[in-house]
Amino acid sequence: MSECTCASEKHHCDCAPAPGPGLQLAIATVPMQPWMTPYEPAKALKQGTIFPCLDLPFFITGGGSDARA
Numbered sequence: 001m002s003e004c005t006c007a008s009e010k011h012h013c014d015c016a017p018a019p020g021p022g023l024q025l026a027i028a029t030v031p032m033q034p035w036m037t038p039y040e041p042a043k044a045l046k047q048g049t050i051f052p053c054l055d056l057p058f059f060i061t062g063g064g065s066d067a068r069a
Contacts, residue, residue, distance in 0.1 A: 033051070033053060033054075034053060036051065036052045036053050037052075038050040038051060038052075039051075039052060039055075
């Protein structure tokens with residue numbers, strides 16, 4: 001973590017403005033993941049996830065072949 005080089009005499013850095021009262025910096029949303037029976041351990045290791053709904057296809061550059069094939 002680098003230190004700020006501004007000429008602030010306060011206890012915090014003034015290089016980036018602090019959020020004012022009532023200001024929201026972000027809103028996090030996480031969609032509900034539907035429950036599905038997890039993969040068996042051997043298949044989960046091969047697929048890279050135990051959750052079938054998170055088993056997304058990834059392709060070799062160019063989109064021609066399935067990388068897991």
